[in-house]
Amino acid sequence: MQIDITPGDVTVAAISGSVDSLTAEQLMQALGKAVSDNQVRLVADFSEVVYTSSAGLRALLATLKDARRQGGDFRLAGVQPAVLRVLELSGFTSILKLYGDVGSAVASFDAELQ
Amino acid sequence: MTPPPSAKARKRIALVIGSGSVKCAAAIGIQSVLKREGFELDMVVGCSAGAIYAAVMAAGHDAALAAEMTKRLWTKEVANRRNTRALLQTVAPRWLRFDKATFGLRDDRVILQRLKSVFGDMRIEDLPTPLHIAATDLANGEQVVLSSGPVVDAVRASIALPFAFSPWRIGDKLLIDGFLSDPMPIGVAIRQGANVIVAAGFESPYQSSIHSAGRFAFQLSAIMSNNLFKSNYAFHSLAHHSEIIPIIPRFEERVRLFDTDKIPYIIEAGERAAEEQLPYLRALMQQSEEPAEHA
Numbered sequence: 036m037q038i039d040i041t042p043g044d045v046t047v048a049a050i051s052g053s054v055d056s057l058t059a060e061q062l063m064q065a066l067g068k069a070v071s072d073n074q075v076r077l078v079a080d081f082s083e084v085v086y087t088s089s090a091g092l093r094a095l096l097a098t099l100k101d102a103r104r105q106g107g108d109f110r111l112a113g114v115q116p117a118v119l120r121v122l123e124l125s126g127f128t129s130i131l132k133l134y135g136d137v138g139s140a141v142a143s144f145d146a147e148l149q
Numbered sequence: 150m151t152p153p154p155s156a157k158a159r160k161r162i163a164l165v166i167g168s169g170s171v172k173c174a175a176a177i178g179i180q181s182v183l184k185r186e187g188f189e190l191d192m193v194v195g196c197s198a199g200a201i202y203a204a205v206m207a208a209g210h211d212a213a214l215a216a217e218m219t220k221r222l223w224t225k226e227v228a229n230r231r232n233t234r235a236l237l238q239t240v241a242p243r244w245l246r247f248d249k250a251t252f253g254l255r256d257d258r259v260i261l262q263r264l265k266s267v268f269g270d271m272r273i274e275d276l277p278t279p280l281h282i283a284a285t286d287l288a289n290g291e292q293v294v295l296s297s298g299p300v301v302d303a304v305r306a307s308i309a310l311p312f313a314f315s316p317w318r319i320g321d322k323l324l325i326d327g328f329l330s331d332p333m334p335i336g337v338a339i340r341q342g343a344n345v346i347v348a349a350g351f352e353s354p355y356q357s358s359i360h361s362a363g364r365f366a367f368q369l370s371a372i373m374s375n376n377l378f379k380s381n382y383a384f385h386s387l388a389h390h391s392e393i394i395p396i397i398p399r400f401e402e403r404v405r406l407f408d409t410d411k412i413p414y415i416i417e418a419g420e421r422a423a424e425e426q427l428p429y430l431r432a433l434m435q436q437s438e439e440p441a442e443h444a
Binding site: 053055056057086088089090092093096120121123124125126127 | 350378379380382383385386387389391392393394395397429432433436
């Protein structure tokens with residue numbers, strides 16, 4: 036798994052590969068650091084994520100709770116069908132905001148400020 | 150007592166087969182891929198139709214035989230014969246003395262006979278692979294896990310589809326279909342100490358048209374079952390300390406309740422879905438059980 040974080044008003048984390056038991060810790064640390072650096076408006080670009088498992092879900096939930104606890108949010112963009120299926124089955128689509136692409140996800144934060 | 154280091158290092162694998170009628174045959178494909186790759190199952194868990202497949206696998210039958218046995222077992226004939234008394238009881242419950250223990254609109258003699266022909270006097274505790282079958286207590290809706298006793302009784306209880314087949318008594322409990330408490334009983338595998346849980350689950354299909362009370366009931370059942378499936382899956386995914394690998398086969402063709410002629414196709418779909426998870430499963434099994442997983 037690769038994580039490439041671009042800080043900004045809305046921080047974008049481009050993730051590629053699998054979010055699973057082997058990589059979840061790395062993801063949590065990277066996103067956790069962003070949140071602790073006050074980058075609490077976070078978008079994860081999931082367009083290159085091919086798989087997520089229960090460990091991945093736990094990492095996403097931990098990040099979501101961290102970001103919201105500090106007044107921000109954690110949103111996903113470009114989720115691919117196989118990953119979307121797992122998010123739907125686990126009910127995550129009812130608590131996470133999903134967008135078709137990064138631009139829409141970033142714009143959703145800006146829209147809320149207006 | 151602290152287990153020895155070698156026991157700590159080895160991850161225990163469970164295959165969980167949820168409800169899903171004939172679609173559960175996909176588990177045969179999953180099992181054969183796991184076996185081919187040398188992943189030995191430490192336990193098999195099943196409910197509803199998944200209990201049939203779980204029991205066949207735990208008994209040690211290979212994929213071809215398992216397919217053949219389940220094909221013989223699950224055909225339209227098992228639900229062909231009506232239970233007229235139960236039907237009349239729905240109209241005149243007092244007059245005909247409605248009895249919850251025997252209420253089922255389909256006569257269960259054929260399915261019972263077939264279960265006996267496949268499993269005979271086998272007992273769960275004697276099977277080569279540990280087996281846990283989940284059913285539901287009619288009195289309070291709680292999940293009841295059957296880990297010993299006659300296989301036939303456990304499977305019959307777990308497939309007691311409401312309205313279709315009557316509940317099944319084991320001990321002092323009247324048991325009904327396992328899907329009513331959890332359509333994909335991952336929690337059983339967690340409780341039994343599994344680390345890596347390969348979970349084959351199937352959502353109930355929704356009705357394409359609803360033009361009878363029966364279809365209306367099926368639709369309600371599917372809605373409740375699917376919502377329960379999702380909420381339990383979410384809870385177990387977040388609660389488990391290690392890994393749950395969902396294997397949700399994709400079926401391009403519609404698979405109906407008794408489409409046993411589609412079993413080879415369903416098994417292939419299970420194989421394909423399992424193949425997709427193999428690289429990850431291999432990497433996961435090579436990794437020792439470490440605290441780092443406590444995400």
